[in-house]
Amino acid sequence: MPRRHAKPGVQPVYRTKPLQPHLEDSYAARAKKGQSTVCPDCKAVFQAGRWQWLPEPPAAHHERCPACRRIHDSLPAGYVKLEGAFFEQHREEVLALVRNLEQKEKAEHPLQRLMTIAEDEGGLLVTTTDSHLARSIGEALRHAYHGELEIHYNPDDNLVRVHWKR
Structure with missing residues (x-):
């Protein structure tokens, strides 16, 4: 049976592979x-x-709360990497969008917060307490500024890695 190669971060499900049990998030309420x-x-x-x-x-x-526990333990649920020539030229504008989105999401969902914003190998690394916020940041950047967006989930660790470049 020929196997198709999936995109990075996508886990194909084959009928010969049994379903894995759902692992609980240790930071859940x-x-x-x-x-x-x-x-x-x-x-x-x-x-x-x-x-x-x-x-x-x-x-x-x-x-x-789970967000404060993640902050206390320094264990993010989401990583957002921002890089590229456009990002370097519009750094403050892009960061304002990230911070505004966090404030909007946090107002309705207290567990969705930014943890850190730090310089990282040719760009910036933003960490979040919730995987949904990391994904929302990536999608908002793609919508506002276009560019390349990659989202990789790690279901075993309840973790998402987002990479935006332009």
Whole structure:
């Protein structure tokens, strides 16, 4: 049976290969059911099954949210690499788009935050607490400035690597 070569980051599923069990994210919400939980670092509240920006309820349980745990452990869920001649010429404009997108996403989803923005081998490396934010940043850059976008998922580690170049 001839095998087709998939693009990098794409995992083909063959009928001869059994499905792998879904691995739980060790940073997923572990708050107690029926009890409001407040993150002591960022003050986000876990209520109704998700983290939200709400006033702190009285007698709430205190536990770090998954985003603050990732920041504390320095273990990002997303990496976004920005590089290229266009990026170097428009660095501040591109970074403003990244920061504005993070503020917009964080307002609705407290777990979607930037961790670091650091120089990295001919470009910039942005790390995020959530894989969805990393992907959103890449797609926003492609939409606004075009360029080349590659997105690679690692389902075993709940990790995404995004590479944008122009």
